[in-house]
Amino acid sequence: MLMTQEPMLRRFWHCLFPVSDLTEKPRAFRLLGEDIVVWKDLDGKPHAVQDRCPHRTAKLSLGTLDNGHIVCPYHGWAFDGDGACKLIPQETTVRQRAIHVRAYHCAERYGQVWVCLDEPAFDIPLIEPYRRPGFRQVFEFSEDWACTPLRIMENEFDAAHLSFVHATSFGSTDPIPNLPSIEILDDGFIARSRPAVRNPEGQRVALHTTEDTTFRMTTGRYYVPFFRVTEIAYPNGLKNILVTALTPIDDRNTRFNQFVLRNDTEEEVSTEQVIAFDRMVTLEDKAILESTDPDVPFDNSEGEEEHMASDRPGLLMRKLVRSVCDDLRKSATKETELAGA
Ligand code: FES
Ligand SMILES: [Fe+2]
Structure with a gap:
């Protein structure tokens, strides 16, 4: 669609x-x-x-x-x-x-x-960690990607692409992904996982660590349709919370907005260093995502794409976007009928 x-x-x-x-x-x-x-x-x-x-x-x-x-x-x-x-x-x-x-x-x-653009069905998502003491906000990107927002959001929860797309920045060499456990909510889901990531130079600076490999606890909250807050907790106590809001410009283009919340200081890792690492990672994603089809099949029976186990979060997103939109349509129809009765 x-x-x-x-x-x-x-x-x-x-x-x-x-x-x-x-x-x-x-x-x-x-x-x-x-x-x-x-x-x-x-x-x-x-x-x-x-x-x-x-x-x-x-x-x-x-x-x-x-x-x-x-x-x-x-x-x-x-x-x-x-x-x-x-x-x-x-x-x-x-x-x-x-x-x-x-x-x-x-x-x-x-x-x-x-x-x-029309009557809001929900409020703007509440970012619980936004006002947490000890966290700073780093604005990273507000730029246009030639890709549909659903593909970008699916990619944010796609554990299988890390060892390919991010092979040079942080992806593990093991292609078998660490699959998240998923808690489904009315307006999205929470995906929890503990993947291993490599720490090349840029990653070591951004994480202020000297370790080669890190296991990080990842808690990703997805909100219908194109918003996520992903908290990544590292063993050294660092929390890096990625907030990504994807906005459909038209059928082929998305405004990619991202900022991070971190519980460290400018002296430990500068704003430029935080942005530099995420710049490298997001450009790796962008290069691939811009090659994908803007027409995303919402119904799995359409058979236009093959799937594997790690696609589950993305398939859930399609299902949730479809069901939330269908519910809104139904209640709007009901209201119209009642108004005319
Ligand atoms: S005032 Fe004439 S086109 Fe706007
Ligand atoms: Fe990625």
């Missing part, structure tokens, strides 16, 4: 980019094939509206900001964060009919901008 073919994905919050990317200019983004524009008002609150002026369809993202409003570059109409037109410079009288550009739910959380 291609991502824009599932309208229920519009009812999830999607992470666009760090809020620090919002400056004095409006910023364009494409979310599930829809062009939107995002900006910050005078209080620093982010807003998102359709990137299409209701006058003559010009892109508002080419415009400017004035007094917290977004101003169309074509004839200067200005809109507030709710999408209401506040100024038509060519007219001196107030219009009777309100003019609006379509506005979306928009919020800041974890230092990132989040948008939901």
Whole structure:
């Protein structure tokens, strides 16, 4: 299935980019094939509206900001964060009919901008370790990958690719993967495993260890549809928590957002060193993932892909995305029927 073919994905919050990317200019983004524009008002609150002026369809993202409003570059109409037109410079009288550009739910959380295109079905996932004392946040990436988000998320829980894709960075030489135990939840699952990883130079710096091999306790929390929080605990007490939010730009492209939470200090491992190691690892993944088919079969009976035991987390994701979206569809249909009864 291609991502824009599932309208229920519009009812999830999607992470666009760090809020620090919002400056004095409006910023364009494409979310599930829809062009939107995002900006910050005078209080620093982010807003998102359709990137299409209701006058003559010009892109508002080419415009400017004035007094917290977004101003169309074509004839200067200005809109507030709710999408209401506040100024038509060519007219001196107030219009009777309100003019609006379509506005979306928009919020800041974890230092990132989040948008939901329709009525949110769930809240933005709660990252329990986010405010843990002793942890620092390192922003790593907000960039576009030519791949569908489900493939990237499946890869995050794919134990079998480590000894191939990450052979030079940290993957064990043993191709038999350490399979996780999985606890299934309503909105995702928790996968727990204890794989062995090699520690080449970059990994030793990032983990401040001198060991050649480490067993690490990995607890990966997956949230439908494309969000994960994976806590990796090392024997030396280091905890490295990877937070990855994958946002469907369209059927072929994903905004890859990632930050980490770590219980060490800048003096022990610098921000640059943390990012450098994960940069190497993510580029190894990206090179392969961008070669995959954006059309992901959701139904195992479709027979378009062969599977093995280590694919279980990915197959569960497909099942969960499908069932959560189907449930949302059913309850929406029920509500419509009740409203008409
Ligand atoms: S097209 Fe936007 S004001 Fe005319
Ligand atoms: Fe990987």
